[in-house]
Amino acid sequence: xxxxxxxxxxxxxxxxxxxxxxxxxxxxxxxxxxxxxxxxxxxxxxxxxxxxxxxxxxxxxxxxxxxxxxxxxxxxxxxxxxxxxxxxxxxxxxxxxxxxxxxxxxxxxxxxxxxxxxxxxxxxxxxxxxxxxxxxxxxxxxxxxxxxxxxxxxxxxxxxxxxxxxxxxxxxxxxxxxxxxxxxxxxxxxxxxxxxxxxxxxxxxxxxxxxxxxxxxxxxxxxxxxxxxxxxxxxxxxxxxxxxxxxxxxxxxxxxxxxxxxxxxxxxxxxxxxxxxxxxxxxxxxxxxxxxxxxxxxxxxxxxxxxxxxxxxxxxxxxxxxxxxxxxxxxxxxxxxxxxxxxxxxxxxxxxxxxxxxxxxxxxxxxxxxxxxxxxxxxxxxxxxxxxxxxxxxxxxxxxxxxxxxxxxxxxxxxxxxxxxxxxxxxxxxxxxxxxxxxxxxxxxxxxxxxxxxxxxxxxxxxxxxxxxxxxxxxxxxxxxxxxxxxxxxxxxxxxxxxxxxxxxxxxxxxxxxxxxxxxxxxxxxxxxxxxxxxxxxxxxxxxxxxxxxxxxxxxxxxxxxxxxxxxxxxxxxxxxxxxxxxxxxxxxxxxxxxxxxxxxxxxxxxxxxxxxxxxxxxxxxxxxxxxxx
Numbered sequence: 001x002x003x004x005x006x007x008x009x010x011x012x013x014x015x016x017x018x019x020x021x022x023x024x025x026x027x028x029x030x031x032x033x034x035x036x037x038x039x040x041x042x043x044x045x046x047x048x049x050x051x052x053x054x055x056x057x058x059x060x061x062x063x064x065x066x067x068x069x070x071x072x073x074x075x076x077x078x079x080x081x082x083x084x085x086x087x088x089x090x091x092x093x094x095x096x097x098x099x100x101x102x103x104x105x106x107x108x109x110x111x112x113x114x115x116x117x118x119x120x121x122x123x124x125x126x127x128x129x130x131x132x133x134x135x136x137x138x139x140x141x142x143x144x145x146x147x148x149x150x151x152x153x154x155x156x157x158x159x160x161x162x163x164x165x166x167x168x169x170x171x172x173x174x175x176x177x178x179x180x181x182x183x184x185x186x187x188x189x190x191x192x193x194x195x196x197x198x199x200x201x202x203x204x205x206x207x208x209x210x211x212x213x214x215x216x217x218x219x220x221x222x223x224x225x226x227x228x229x230x231x232x233x234x235x236x237x238x239x240x241x242x243x244x245x246x247x248x249x250x251x252x253x254x255x256x257x258x259x260x261x262x263x264x265x266x267x268x269x270x271x272x273x274x275x276x277x278x279x280x281x282x283x284x285x286x287x288x289x290x291x292x293x294x295x296x297x298x299x300x301x302x303x304x305x306x307x308x309x310x311x312x313x314x315x316x317x318x319x320x321x322x323x324x325x326x327x328x329x330x331x332x333x334x335x336x337x338x339x340x341x342x343x344x345x346x347x348x349x350x351x352x353x354x355x356x357x358x359x360x361x362x363x364x365x366x367x368x369x370x371x372x373x374x375x376x377x378x379x380x381x382x383x384x385x386x387x388x389x390x391x392x393x394x395x396x397x398x399x400x401x402x403x404x405x406x407x408x409x410x411x412x413x414x415x416x417x418x419x420x421x422x423x424x425x426x427x428x429x430x431x432x433x434x435x436x437x438x439x440x441x442x443x444x445x446x447x448x449x450x451x452x453x454x455x456x457x458x459x460x461x462x463x464x465x466x467x468x469x470x471x472x473x474x475x476x477x478x479x480x481x482x483x484x485x486x487x488x489x490x491x492x493x494x495x496x497x498x499x500x501x502x503x504x505x506x507x508x509x510x511x512x513x514x515x516x517x518x519x520x521x522x523x524x525x526x527x528x529x530x531x532x533x534x535x536x537x538x539x540x541x542x543x544x545x546x547x548x549x550x551x552x553x554x555x556x557x558x559x560x561x562x563x564x565x566x567x568x569x570x571x572x573x574x575x576x577x578x579x580x581x582x583x584x585x586x587x588x589x590x591x592x593x594x595x596x597x598x599x600x601x602x603x604x605x606x607x608x609x610x611x612x613x614x615x616x617x618x619x620x621x622x623x624x625x626x627x628x629x630x
Contacts, residue, residue: 109213114215207232229454238413239271264302336361339357393427404421405419416488428487508534512524
């Protein structure tokens with residue numbers, strides 16, 4: 001019996017074959033493969049010298065083939081085996097996004113290990129916790145900065161056998177019995193390969209759908225981080241979901257810049273490109289992503305809301321600085337784009353006058369704007385990981401950029417629901433992915449079932465039991481509703497619901513998103529649980545508020561004095577007043593304070609995806625909150 005004859009009934013979409021029935025228990029196959037490791041090997045052998053990814057070196061984009069991908073992953077994988085890695089062992093990766101990150105990721109999975117990412121913003125103590133909790137045997141670090149974190153806690157991580165450093169710069173004279181460099185590991189791998197030429201392929205063949213492929217640690221906002229076990233089957237099902245919802249092609253260019261520790265970027269920039277053969281371009285750093293996007297001009301681009309907000313803020317400020325005729329042309333172009341977008345979303349034919357008006361303003365203004373942003377080839381943008389303002393999505397549609405909001409979580413291996421270009425509703429997170437199911441519990445919580453639901457938390461069966469219902473549904477912790485067409489709307493987090501002293505239930509996310517639509521507001525946290533009225537802590541957008549202050553000749557010396565300036569308080573006060581107009585009286589903000597400390601992802605108040613952690617913010621800024629309530 002051939003492999004094809006052993007497979008369950010298959011369907012074909014976009015040249016890819018996979019299970020005809022997606023709601024059953026499996027096994028699940030994508031292009032004949034039931035694990036990511038097998039699919040990775042198949043793609044590399046099939047595509048050979050075609051470009052798999054690009055990375056900048058000394059300002060020049062260099063290309064790397066699928067053969068490069070396979071050979072480097074094989075040397076890393078065999079090097080680890082030679083050093084004692086066993087199937088089921090965990091390997092941690094502490095690095096910014098790079099080709100070496102994904103070489104290591106696929107190397108570890110291919111030889112039966114489990115890859116676990118660590119955010120570069122994590123402290124030494126956080127690194128120690130993650131390494132020890134996962135019982136990691138090996139740790140890869142990017143450079144001397146990340147190596148320092150390991151060295152400061154090395155004696156507190158007894159299970160760690162070896163640390164491998166990607167970049168030698170600044171470490172040429174360094175020596176430590178537990179530390180080697182990547183080229184050392186490549187040499188060990190080559191020596192092992194000579195004696196065991198078939199070992200890598202044999203290990204790949206041993207991979208099983210039920211094997212844990214990766215660990216993804218939760219952000220730890222409600223306690224110590226938990227390692228979510230994502231299996232090969234979870235990943236294969238997620239790739240199938242990509243084909244059916246947000247497909248990419250062999251000709252598509254992507255930009256990778258969100259942390260690869262995060263399940264969203266792992267799905268977008270590792271799993272899906274392997275499955276669908278697209279090309280990944282690694283941004284130089286999170287700070288250069290806008291420049292890199294302009295250079296690459298991607299066909300698809302995924303970002304968290306903060307990035308989309310930043311682009312909008314830049315354009316808004318530039319438009320305000322334009323000549324009178326430039327400002328007039330921009331407003332007319334946006335108006336024409338909005339009229340066309342509204343007709344399309346309502347499923348109506350775009351009136352002839354609107355089509356002609358849009359065609360003119362697209363040629364005169366919007367096409368140049370998209371080119372300036374690096375979106376001139378963009379077929380589709382996607383957003384997730386946090387709520388986004390519907391007004392922001394409408395603005396993007398007005399300039400000719402389709403951004404589709406989706407929803408998912410680590411425990412669902414990525415996507416639960418998503419809007420599609422041909423089927424979307426602004427303000428919702430779309431319809432559930434094929435093969436999945438959503439229900440709304442009695443308390444309003446969204447619950448999900450599908451073959452992409454994780455296998456549980458690493459060494460924490462009691463936490464797994466708290467997350468999965470008795471009848472097998474994943475408890476998301478989010479509150480929402482389903483409409484009669486199956487579109488899902490997220491209204492907030494179960495734990496974030498505010499119950500005022502008057503007994504009114506308020507979900508703060510919608511109010512916070514409306515505030516963040518302002519180019520002067522970076523983030524906001526609504527306060528008011530068990531209190532008589534709502535107040536707000538606001539983090540201003542430093543770049544835009546500084547420019548406003550300079551234009552208005554407002555004196556300031558640093559960020560704290562900027563936040564203290566009365567003119568800045570008046571500016572944000574106007575934003576709050578405008579936001580209040582959209583809400584009922586009980587939902588209106590009665591007072592606010594500015595967080596006058598610049599926050600980065602290294603601060604405990606922010607997650608790695610730049611979301612404010614409500615609990616930490618309320619604790620750290622209790623004095624500001626108490627001021628607002630007298």
